[in-house]
Amino acid sequence: MGATALKRDLSQPRPGLRLPRGRSLSFDATPLVMGIVNVTPDSFSDGSVHFDREVAIAAALQMIADGADIVDVGGESTRPDAQPVPADVELDRVLPVIRGIRRQSDVAISIDTMKASVASEAIAAGADIVNEVSALRMDPHMAETVAKHGVPVVLMHMRGEPRTMQQNTDYEDLLGEIMQHLRERKSFAEGAGVDARQILIDPGIGFGKSFDQNLEILHRAAELSSIAPVVIGASRKAFLGNITGQPGGASRMAGSLAAVAAAALAGAAMVRVHDVRPTVDFLRVFRAIEAAPAR
DSSP, X not given: OOTTTTOOOOOSOXXXXXXXXXXXXXXXXXXXXXXXXXXXXXXXXXBTTTOSHHHHHHHHHHHHHTTOSEEEEESSOOSTTOOOOOHHHHHHHHHHHHHHHHHHOOOEEEEEOSOHHHHHHHHHHTOOEEEETTTTOSOTTHHHHHHHHTOOEEEEOOSSOTTTGGGOOOOSSHHHHHHHHHHHHXXXXXXXXXXXXXXXXXXXXXXXXXXXXXXXXXXXXXXXXXXXXXXXXXXXXXXXXXXHOOOSGGGGHHHHHHHXXXXXXXXXXXXXXXXXXXXXXXXXXXXXXXXXXXO
């Protein structure tokens, strides 16, 4: 292995994100770590462990103490075959958690939702970023809502919706089709008034993708950065269990860290993870190795 084998291209400056209340999020040390707080009874990975709002708040605060740069709060499961929930139910799940986090921390909070009404009220409650798995397709008012509030938005690639996404995983050109879709959605967002500098993209690992396709996305993730800063969410997903034989949850941590390594080598801006402390420690060592002088 050559001396430059673990060197990413860090020559290009990476502007950060503007957050509400005059705050910002820097990309100086990437990838940033986004901790997952699922306030749902049916999350694919952590079940109902955070469904109690006080437990969810405590979990988020622990993630912040462990080094999370962002905590991502979601009140509607997007696992395969998941059924949608009404906006009022979603709001009842997420707003108390966002308010509870914000009372005790100024950390960046993202709201994981496909509904404009939920996004708007979450931002009013203290959220800073909209994490939108449909890339602004599901709610005709979402793009204007993001533009109105001026917050960053993550646009993810997904065919159909969560309950149907695994029914069509055939692609003639996997990365080409994902990139075309994300370029189109980015252009749509900009046309609705969203600042291009506030847009991130997510290739949607595990969302309408097969086992081999998930691996190909991680292998070629660097190609996506030509569109916008990239978010990678592979934590604890089924394809990792297919490789390791681990049944799920925290038993897939090692596989998740391997995916974080691939994301870091690809120059991803963020990784979305369940296991914050191990990820933060891993990335500290990764960056130290990366910064070591070649001899």
